[in-house]
Amino acid sequence: MENLDYARLQMAFTLGFHIIFACIGMVMPFFMVVAHHKWLKTRNPIYLKLTKAWMKGVAIFFVTGAVSGTALSFELGMLWPEFMKHAGPIFGMPFSLEGAAFFVEAIAFGFYLYGWNKLPEKFHWFTGIIIGVAGVASGILVVSANGWMNAPSGFDYVNGEFINIDPVQALLNPAWFTQALHMTLAAFVATSFGVAGIHAYQIYRGKNIELHTKAFKIAIIFGAIAAFFQPLSGDLSAKDVAERQPVKLAALEAHYVTAKGVPLYIGGIVDEEKRTVSHKIEIPKALSFLAFGDFDAEVKGLNDFPDDELPPVAIVHYAFQIMVGIGTLLMIAGLIFFISLKKKKWQKSKVYWLLFIAMAPLGFIAIEAGWIVTEVGRQPWIIHQIMRTEDAVTPMPGMKYSFFFYLFLYTILVITVTWLMHRQIKTLNKE
């Protein structure tokens, strides 16, 4: 493998790591303030205990997200200096706003963590809300910057020069809304099912059932609602990609030959050499409909694009299948939760809890898959149709060592954080 491949691997790995912590760090504060609100209203000490337990979790995830985010903002330049040299001035705005939002979040966090018994109760609670809102704002802004890479706008590209730069238009690029909506919902779905799954496991084991049931209910509601809207947001995204990045759409579906009334492939094994897909399930005309809202619309196939502008098809196709599959599963799981509110006896069944335990990691897998779809699907471009990834990479050799260094460091961090969460729960059950 070349330097470029290792640089890409490092970017993918560090982003993939950061995304998990960033999502938890931006969604969990909402669970925390709901529990906190219930404590203020009912004065039931269980809610206070839960709030504080979640707060400790948020602190650990927040700091891991913050330091890995700091590393990422450096990495953008350290790995892709040529990209940042040109892109920095154009899409600087979402980053500078994100810096401000992150600042607000950190300030609110200071108030919240240290404000117990020192600040007026309502103000203290309110700083928790600010943590969540500022976190979500940060997420949206960063995704907007990524949207710009998919839908570059706010400049004219003349003879290799970026001129007439309009940062506001770059911020509000055509992809920002669909991508930000999809990501924000995904963060809520993944974190919510993740947290609910952990509490479901405690209920399943019969530990501290009262507390964990309360925790489960608070956490799952967010995810169940978000999971319901996620397919709609996915549909918007697909239509958007179909319009702006037809090659990415074709790669999602491993669709090689341009045709009208194109079927949707579910599953299948992609042969990139022969350009065929075997063992798939076909839904007639569905791709044409999903992409363009018309059963007979023409969908351009990969064969119609120059070979050196094709992304790796198999990876993108598989990742897309995983993302959509999990999205559907979680929507059904959310539905099951809502039905269980009526049919209380479901909650007595072990299978019910096992189901939610099984769902716990899925949302995060879907998030990773989704980012593979959008990032690998954009290749070979770092700025769609403007700059190639290979032209942006650092001239410094030896990225191999850098990659393995991060792999080592972050693997240890993941193990440590998981172990810390385990200790939090054990302590919570003992008390």
Place this chain on the structure above:
Amino acid sequence: MLSVVLFFLFFSLLLYVLLGGADFGAGIVELFTAPSKRNNTREVIYRVIGPIWEANHIWLIILLVILWTAFPGYFYIIVTYLHIPLALVLLGITIRGVAFVFRHYDAVIDQTQFWYNWLFRIGSLLTPIFLGITFGGLVGGRIIISEDYQNLDFYDVFLQPWLNPFSFLMGIFFASICAFLAASFLIGETNGENRKHFSKISAKFTIALVIIGGALFLYGYINNIKFIENFLHNPVSIASVGLSGLLLIPLWKFINNERRLASRFMASLQVFLILFAALYVHFPYLIYTEEKEISLLESTSSASSIENLAITLLIGGLVILPGLFHLMKSFNGIEVYENEK
């Protein structure tokens, strides 16, 4: 509008050096504290820097975003040629950041605290050293800017700009600035035994700072390092550093008289003067390569990018600074001042 951006660039730099620096310094102070008193120090640090520690480090991100948005050519040189020391800075930031939170939010207190504590202390020492090394690399005059990577040695392009005694001295110098700041700030937060302890530590780090600073200048002067030579030939810079040294006298008076806020202000002013001296003589030429000095203003981005950034920074500043001030006021600093009255 460029002046607004420049203001925020240096403002963020100053606050990162003062607040982020004091934060690193707190770990260094803990490292150099006798084992019997470390626990005590640890609690003081948690109480004092805990509420604002994350905010302290966001100044670095603001700095970074300003650089790449407004001065992309400059940013390019830093991240390309100083890739390795920056990676080491990031390693340090990661380790000490997570160690600080883990040690205070781990649900179980057991032997793992030993590891958190040591990672925090060592990370706190190494991170500012690497930051200083990076800065030393930037101004040391050894960067080779070339597109001809095939014919150049890895060592010449990516190692020797920062892997040299000058950069290393700069690293130690910055670490001692951090420790000096932290010790001076912490004195105002404690009483009785702790006060005496931090006063002693503060004295030690002040002496270390003066010695290391002297060594840095001497080394630069003997080896004809332009950054230092320019410095020594500029009356304003010399005066600033001299004044910074003289201010040690009022600083010690304030500390002895328990004027906590005044002593903090004095320590900050001293560091500000050192930073000002370094920037005044060189601005806008803040990168020194083998061949020439590169101006910060040489590769500014387009007027529209600068204008947009300036407006964003102004709005962001209006939101953040009152919040930050209120946070500091709520948990320390000014509260102490009020008690004094």
